[in-house]
Every structure is written in C-alpha cells, then in structure tokens.
Amino acid sequence: HVDHTRNQFPAVGQRVLGTSARGRRCADCSPSSTGDEPLKYLVSVSRVVSKQVGRVDTLFLHETGDDFLVVVRRDGERVLRGRLELKQTGAGPRPGKFRITRGSTDDPRDPDQFVEIARRASRIRISEQTSTHRRDALHEMLDGYQLEALVVRTCRYCASDGRYSPITEETAVATDREHICPDCAKRELERELDLSASGRLTGAAQERLEDLLLETQDLDRVTNLLAGGLDPDLTRFDTVSATTDEVDPVATSTLNLHPELQRRTEDRFETLLPVQSLAVDNGLFDERDQLVVSATATGKTLVGELAGIDRALNGEGKLLFLVPLVALANQKHEDFEERYGDVLDVTIRVGASRINDDGNRFDPNADVVVGTYEGIDHALRTGKDLGDVGTVVIDEIHTLKEEERGHRLDGLISRLKYYCEQRSNDRRAYDGAQYVYLSATVGNPESLAAGLRATLIEFEERPVPIERHVTFADGREKPDIINKLVRREFDSESSKGYRGQTIVFTNSRRRCHQISRKLEYDAAPYHAGLDYGQRKRVERQFGDQDIAAVVTTAALAAGVDFPASQVLFDSLAMGIEWLSVQEFEQMLGRAGRPDYHDKGTVFLLVEPDCSYHNSMEMTEDEVAFKLLKGEMEDVVARYDETAAAEETLANVVVAGKRAKRLNDRMVGDVPTKHAVGKLLQWEFIDGFAATPLGRAVCRHFLSPSDAFRILDCIRSGTEPYDLVAEMELQDAF
DSSP states (O other), X not given: OHHHHHHHOTTTHHHHHOGGGTTOOOTTTOTTOOXXXXXXXXXXXXXXXXXXXXXEEEEEEEEETTEEEEEEEETTEEEEEEEEEEEEETTEEEEEXXXXXXXXXXXXXOHHHXXXXXXXXXXXXXXXXXXXXXXXXXXHHHHTTTOOOEEEOBOHXXXXXXXXXXXXXXXXXXXXXXXXXXXXXXXXXXXXXXXXXXXXXXXXXHHHHHHHHHHHOBHHHHXXXXXXXXXXXXXXXXEEOOBOOOOOOOXXXXXXXXXXXXXXXXXXXXXXXXXXXXXXXXXXXXXXOEEEEEOTTSSTHHHHHHHHHHHHHTTSOEEEEXXXXXXXXXXXXXXXXXXXXXXXXXXXXXXXXXXXXXXXTOOTTOSEEEEEHHHHHHHHHXXXXXXXXXXXXXXXXXXGGSXXXXXXXXXXXXXXXXXXXXXXXXXXXXXXXXXXXXXXXXXXXXXXXXXXXXXXXXXXXXXXXXEEEEEXXXXXXXXXXXXXXXXXXXXXXXXXXOBOOEEXXXXXXXXXXXXXXXXXXXXXXXXXXXXXXXXXXXXXXXXXXXXXXXXXEGGGGGGOOOOBSEEEESOSEETTEEOOHXXXXXXXXXXXXXXTOSOEEEEEEEOTTOOSSTXXXXXXXXXXXXXXXXXXXXXXXOOOHHXXXXXXXXXXXXXXXXXXXXXXXXXXXXXXXXXXXXXXXXXXXXXXXXXXXXXXXHHTTOOHHHHXXXXXXXXXXXXXXXXXXXXXXXXXX
16 A cells, blocks of 8 residues: 555655555555555555644535535635545445645545545535535535534635635625625726726725725625716715804994995895804904905805995095906906996906006006906006005915915015005005905914914804715716716705706816707806806806706806806816815805705716826826815915015015015015025026016016026027927926
C-alpha cells in the first residue's frame, strides 16, 4: 500500500509509512493482504488530512451540475476548495470521487479524505440552492457516517465561485427572483453601472446607492434608479422640515412712511412678514445699516425697498439697488419702473461692456438707480457724479466670497462709502447713505455683519417642508424624466386648491428651449435673452396656472419669483462653474409657498462622471452630494496679489492719498504695503496718483496679467480683433 499511498500523497507517503514498508500490499491492492496494513493506511490518511486542513469550522456543500462544490473554512477564511461525486452502493450513497481544486487544476484525492474532513468539521452546511433530491442524497451519505448537516440560505453567486456566504432575512438582497449576499449585490451594482450609458459613480454617490441597496435589499429597484427611475422611496434623500420663528407682525398702518408709499404699502399688505417686521423693529427707518439674512421667498427684498423708496420720496437721497448680474438688474429695473415709475424716475446702470460704455439708458439724476456691481463701480472709477445717495441696497451680498467678483464687491462697498462721506462733507443738507445688505445664505452672519458694520437681522424659517430627491440619468435621458415629473406634479392639487407647477433650472439658454419643447404639458423657456414682454407673458401664464413649468437658467435663479411647488435641477452648473452651496440653497428654496402648497419637492437629476467644461475638477455626482450634505460656506473676501493690486489701484484712482483708509475699511484683509509696491513696480501709480496706464487698467477692470498681455500685443502691432481673439483663446486654456 506504500506505493498506493505515495500516488495519492506523493509529498508525504515516504515520510509517513517509512522505507521498511516498501513492497507491502494492502487490501485495496490485493485480496491476499493480511495484517495491519489497512489500519496503517487509515492512520496515514488521517495525518495527511490533519496536516493539510487542521481544525475545520465549516464544511459547505453546494450542487454544481453532476457533482458538489466542497468548501472548507476556518477562522472566516477558505482553506480548501474541491469537488465531490457520489456513487451508489449497497449501503446507500457514498463518496465516489474527490478532487481538490488548486488554481485551474483538480488534484484527485482518496474519497476517504472527504469523510475525514467531514468528521473534523464543527458544522456541515448544504446550500438551499441544491435541488431537493440531491440534498436528500447528501443527507443519506452523511447519515452513513453518523454526521448531520443543515440546509442554509446562501448566495448563489458566492457558491458558484467557491465561497460560503450564508444569508439571512436581514442580509439577503433580492435580484431576478433569487437572493444574493450584500457583497455580490454591490459587485452587480457596479457591473450594471459599467454597462449603463451614465458612466461611473464616484465617492458619495456610490455610497448613497450602496446604502439604498442595504436599506431596500432589492438590487433591481436600485439599478432601476440608475436608468432614471422615480421610485419615491429610493429617490428621496431627505426632508427639510418646516420651521417657523415666532415674530410679532408689524401692522403696515403703523409704519409712518411717505404718504404715497404708505398708501401703496397698505394696499398690498395688512401686516409685514416676519423678517420685515424684525428689520423695522431693529431700526430700519432710523437709518441703521442692516445685514438681512433670510431664506428665499421670505420677503427680505421689501426691507431695502421700503427704506430706499421712503427716503427717495422724502427727498433724502436716491436709492441704489445693486445686483451681481445684468439679467437681475434688468428684471429689478422693470419691477421698480412698474411699481413706482409714476412717482419716481427709475434708471439702470449695468456697464455691460468694458470697452464701450455709452451710458444711454443711465440717468444720473434719477431717483432710483438699479445697477450691477460693475456698472456702479465703473461710474465711481471714472468719476461720475451719482448725486445724493440716500440708500444703498446690495442684494446677494454672499458674492463677497467668490474668487473673481468677491474682491470687486468688497472694493465697491468701500468706494461707495467714501463717495457718500465726501459728498456729505461738501453738502451740509446731505447726511450720507444707509446700507442694507441682503442674502438668503450666509454661513457666518455674525462676523460678516461685524465686517460690514451693520446690524444683523437673521430670520430662519421654512414655511413648508421640502422633500429633496436624487436620481441618475445621462443628458439625453433627463428631458424624459423632467417630462414625467412635470406631468406628475401638474396633475396633483394642494389642499389650498392649486395645481403643482415646476421650475426647471438648467445651465444654458439653448437647453431651456430644448427642454421646454419636449414637455407634454404647456411650458415656457424663461431667461435673460427674452424681452420684457415675453418674460411678463410667461410670468402671467404661470401665475394663472396656464402653464405647468418654466425652464430657466441658473444664472437667473436669484430673480425668478414663480410660486412653484417643485424645483428640478437639470444641471448643477452655472455656465462652466459648479453651483455653490449658497446658490443651490437659494434655488431649491423656490419650491413650496405657504399660501399655495402643502410641501415643496426638489429633484436633482445627476449624470455620473459628467462635467460641463475641462476646467471643472469634480463630476456632477460628486457635486450633488457635496451640495446636499454641505454646510453653508462662510462669506469671506480673500485677497491674493492680483486682487489686492486691483482694488488698491481702484482706491487710489478714487481716493488718492486716502486709498489706505479705503483698504482698511474693506471686509477682507488687504496687504496694502505689498500691493502699493507692485503698483509702483508696474508703473500703474506714481506716488499716490494713478498713471495714465493705471487709469486705463482701472477703468476697464483689467487684471495686471491681462493689462500686460494687451500691452505686448499693442507693441507688436497686433490688430484689435486679433488681440481679443488671442486673449479669449488663452483664457480658454
């Protein structure tokens, strides 16, 4: 039997039985064998099994075709994998062939080795996927050796791959009329995503889907979400609860405004809204500067409007109402013209072009000037007379934190204050301006109010709850999903009798028209490219519930004032920039009005692995969960060398030797000494006066690098159109 054993166990046969046993034969080899050879053989087998397998925690058996998969586990790890065939004997089923799998090969073993492994196992488990009659055969075979086995629910994917994965009711994930383990479900989810048109998920999006997988225990439902599925239990990310702060409302009859404004205000409202009441109670009409922070659609714009219009009607200075974008300025100008044009002169100053500012629409003597930050700053930088300014309202004050526009807004505020102070010193009848700063979203309201030297008016209220949802789709699928959501919302009706209507935010005017054309129910594009009459018609149709949706650009988000119950994000970008948390919160805040709706609904339509420009570092799925989970960012104006030089130059142009005083009053920390040194080096200033070159750079809002690029082109004789083309091309890269 030594040779027999060596054939079965070549590595250990000689060592176990010894050389003296060579030539002897066992009962398996010859019927004439006598003595203790069979016993020695069994001892050898036992020792080999002990050496190879040792202690066995679990022996797992699973039907695979005509044989059974055998998996041996110890301490949570697989230590052996093999295949077992049964043979029918007079005593019932018994091990026929046993092979151990090593890589891609099967190594034959004596069937008795399987029996020894089974005896050493703490527990024997048979997969539930094994057919009933094959299970019975295994039980009968094991009974012959006085061994017991339990049938367990296992993952078929794992079993087929040689892994033992018992699953329970708490861990089983349903898919295609069977159940698999969570790990295999996650792998299948990744495979489905690789095959989908949407692309790869990253970071938080992957975690979100895996959480849903474990929560629902249904792979098919989750993969349906990747195809733009709208299962509300899966798309719902969270619900922002309704909150209401108790504020005693101020009756409009008690305001003591200019008689004309008093009459109009009482005609519009019986009482002021909470944030407006707080502003009045905290000195709005005592000319105190205020920072008003309150959610979208809570009425904060009226705070600045009442203060500014009242002073303008009383002859105490004009109202400057400043916004960051031309589109918003146009809309606000139309609103003021319509509301007060019969009693006050209303004009607009947008400074739309850096090269040619004809100022045809701008009347510096008007009572109400609506302007962009850049438009009013251009007037200051070029020495225009703005007259007596009674009130300055700066909307979207959180723009201070933006990389390019932030420092310019900071400088504008300081220069406006200087202008008003100088005018007050020259005119005894004029006592300066009141400043009202507005924002829906500020992460550091106390410190910002301190930096602006303003009283903080903060009102945290969400009049109706908002459900926030996420689903996944590529750009081609999104219009179909938007159509379903718009249709579903318009077919519903609130307890207050209003049909659900939708605002769809996207990132281009062209996309506005594409989406609105694909909607089954009446819808309209709404963006700054439409003229006044077109926009007013859309507003009227929406207000009368004649259309189900408006599709608008993210750039116009701050000025859109439709009573919508649902907001959809076709894109999370504004142009080629991702939305900030502030912008996102402001836009989603448009969903749900207390006088119209029971709740608001927000859907983010996310395209995995998508960006809209090669300068975007993150993908849309990364941005989505950053926005949903993100905390409100602090509003801080930051200064690098370029920003410090640009604002210091503008302050020198406006204030000369007093430029440092303007720098010191700005919200951000401006390194004045270093900036002055660079301006002298670049020959933008000479002492405390701007050179002709410096004035040109300041007037056109040029960064130093742009200024030097233009100078190089001029000196080399480059034609103006070629110069512009070269600058645009370099900016693109």
